[in-house]
Amino acid sequence: MEKKTKLRSLLLGAFFTLLFLGLVSRMYWVQVVEASWLREKAGEVWSKSEVLAAKRGEIVDRNGRTLAEEAVAYTVSVNPELINAKKTSSKSKNSEQLDWDIARGLAAILTMSSDPAEIAELEKKIYGLATKKKSDGSGYLVDVEIKPEGWKIDGETKKKIDAFITELQLKTDSKGNLGINTKETQKRYYPSNRLASHILGYLDKEGKAVGGIESTFDEMLRGKNGTLEHERDARGVELPNSKVTVNPAENGKTVRLTIDQNIQYYVETALKTSYDKWKPKSMTAIAVDPQTMEILAMANAPDFNPNKYWEFGSQSDFINHAVASQYEPGSTFKVVTLAGAVQEGLFNPNDKFPSGKIYVGGRELHDHETRGWGTITYMEGLLRSSNVAFVKLGFEKLGPKLLTDYIMNFGFGKKTGIALPNETKGIVNMKYDSEYGTATYGQGQVLTTLLQQTAAYAAIANGGKLLEPHIVKDIVDSQTGEVIQTFDPKVVREVVSPETAQQTALYLEQVVANQDIGTGRRAYINDYRVAGKTGTANIVIPGKGYSPNTWVITFVGFAPVENPRLLVAVLADQPDLKGNYHYGGEVAAPVFKDIVQQSLRYMNVRSSSGNTATKTETNVESIATVPDVTGQTIAEATKKLKQTGLKPEVLGEGGKVLKQSPAPGTEVAMSQRIVLVTQEAQGMQIPDLTGVSLREAMEICGQLEIQCKANGEGYVVSQAEGEANGGKVVTFELKPLAEPKNEADEKKESDGKKASDGKKAAESDKGEDGNNENSSAEDSQKSGSSEGGTEAKR
Incomplete structure (x- = not known):
C-alpha cells in the first residue's frame, strides 16, 4: 500500500514538473522567440490606418x-x-x-x-441592397x-435625393435618418462639357482613365496616395498620446496642353454647323501652328460629354478620327507629288499635256472631268x-x-508620335505601276490619317521641315x-528646301485665289x-470596288x-451630297x-493687306458683295462696280468682261480692286502692279496664267519680267506698308498710278453697245469644283 502511495506521488510530481517546464518553455518561446512577431501583430490590431487620397492633377x-479638374461629388449608400x-x-x-x-x-x-x-431592374437591384x-x-x-x-x-442629383428623403419622411411620419446616406467624395469634372472631349478622354466612376490625355498621362495625373496611422484600443477608440504616423499624399501633376480653348471652340462650332447640314458619318478638324506643330485645336463630330460618358449615340462617338482612322486622302495628297516635282526641277x-485620261500599267486613269479640258498647262x-x-x-x-x-x-506610313492613344500609321504599299500612278493623286x-496630312502641309508652310x-506643352508641379x-x-527631317516650300506654297495659293477655275x-x-x-476620294465598298456616289471630302490649307501662323485640315467622311x-467643295x-477667319483675328495676326486684326475687333473696314459683271461692257461693269463702292482693275484690250475675280457673291473689303479680264489670257501683258498687295498681285497672275514669284513682304514696290522653263515669270519686290519708300519708288508709284488711271479712263470711254453675253457664274463654279470620276477627285 505504501509503495503504491509513493509511486502515485512520484508520478504526480513528475507530471507537475513537466507541466511547469512546458509552461516555462512556452513563456520563453512567446516572450523571447516570437516576441517581435507578436508585437508586430499587436501593432496591427492597435494601429488604424487611413488612406490620404491624392488629388488628381488638372488638365489646362x-x-x-x-x-479637367477634381470636384465635390457624392456616393449614395443604404x-x-x-x-x-x-x-x-x-x-x-x-x-x-x-x-x-x-x-x-x-x-x-x-x-x-x-x-x-431597365428602371424596373434597377429597382430590384436597390431593393436587394x-x-x-x-x-x-x-x-x-x-x-x-x-x-x-x-x-x-x-x-444636382444629391439635391433630388435630399428632396426625396424629406418627402419620404413626411409620408412615413418618421424623423431622422431613414437609411439613405450620401457621403462626400471627389469626382473628375470637365467644366466645358463636350469641348475637346476626344483630346481629354474621361475618368470613369471607378477611377479608370479612358482615352485621350487622361489615359496617356494617367500616372502623372494620378499622383500617389498617402497614409495616416494611429493607435487604438480593442474597441477601436484612439489611444491618448498614441503615436501618429503621417505619410502625406503626393498630388498629381498639372498637364498643360498646346490647345487654345477659344480656337477649340471656333473649330467645334464650325464643325457642328457643317455636320448638321451635310450629315456625314463623321467630321474631323485639326488646327496647328505650322512653325511648331503645336496642336491648337482638334475636334470630331459626333462627340461626347465626358461628365456623362454613358450617354452616347454609338461607340464610334468615342473614336478620335484625327489619329485613329485612316482614309484614301484623294487630291490633298497631291502636295507630295507637287513638292517633289518642284524640288527635282x-x-x-x-x-502642256493632254488632259482627260492616261494609261499606266495597262490601266486607264482619268480626270474627274473624264473628257478632260483639252491640252492644258501644268499650272x-x-x-x-x-x-x-x-x-x-x-x-x-x-x-x-x-x-x-x-x-x-x-511622314506617311508611320505614326507621327503624338501623345494620344490609338494612333494608326496608315498604309503605303504600292507594288504595280498602276498603283504608283494612283498614289500620285492619293488613291489606291x-x-x-488627317494628322499625317496636317504635318505634311505644315512642312510646306514652315519652309520644308517635317515636325x-x-x-502637351509642359508638365507643372500642382503645388x-x-x-x-x-x-x-x-x-x-527636312523634306524639301526652303525655296521649294515657298514656291509650292505660292502654287497652292493660286488654287484658292483663282476664282475662275481654282478648286479651293x-x-x-x-x-x-x-x-x-x-480633296475628294471615293469610298471603297468591300468586295465591290469604289462607290460611285459616296466620298471623303477634305481641305487642308494655311494662312x-x-x-x-495657322494651318487647318478638315475632313468629312461620307457627307450626304445627294449623289x-x-x-463637295x-x-x-x-x-x-x-475657323481661320475667327482664329487669326483672335490671334491678332496682321492681315495680308497690312491691317492688324485684334481680339476685340473684327473687320472695321466696310464690306461689299461683288456683283456679277461677266458679259457686260467695260463701261457697264465699271458703273455697276462703282455703284457698289468697288474699284475695277481692267486687264486686256477687249470690250467685254470675260472673267472676274473675286467671283460674284464674294464679300470683300471696299478697298479691294475687282479684276476684270477682257481677253484670253494667252499673250496678255501683266499691268504695272506697283502699290497693290501681294495677294491682289497673285490673283491677277492667276487670271493671266502667269507664273509669279515674290521677294519680301507687304506691297509691291517693283516688278520684273523674265523667262524660266520656257515661260514668262514675273518677280515682285515687296515692302511693308509702314516702311518708308525712297524717292525713286515714290516717283515710280506715282507715274504708275497716273498711267493706270489713264488706261482705265480710256477703257471706260469705249462704246457701250453690243450684245450682253452674261454667263452663269454658278455654272462656272460648279464646273471648276467638280472632282468626280470612278476613283479620284481633286
Missing part, C-alpha cells in the same frame, strides 16, 4: 484655363439594418413598404436610362453602396486638280522610287507651380492670303501665306474659312 489649355428597424418599429402603415419605396425612389433618380424595363444581410445571416448590413449608379453623383507650270492642271497632270509628274517624271521616297519622307495603296506634332518637363518642337476658291478669305488644296460630288472649305 495653353493659357491655363481649366479643362443602411439595411436601419431600414428594417424603421419598417418594423414604425406605427405608420406607410412604413410597411419602406424598403420598396426607397428602391423605387432612388431608381427613378439614379437611372441612366429611360427604358421602363436595402435588404441585404450579413454573409452568416446573423443580421442586416449597416452600409451598402449603390454602384455604379450611385457613385460620384453631382450636387521637274515642274514647269507652262509646259492649269493644278488649278483644276487634274489627276492626269499628277500621274505624269509623279509616275513619269519622278518615277516610282523617287515618288515613294518623298511619300515616306513626308495609300491610306493616311513631330505635339499636344509649387514649377515647370518640371517641357515638350519643345522636334524636327524629324471657297476657302478664299478677304483679309488673308490662303494656300490650300481640296497667311507670307508668314503662316452629286459638285457639292461646299463641305470642308467653308469650315476651314470660318
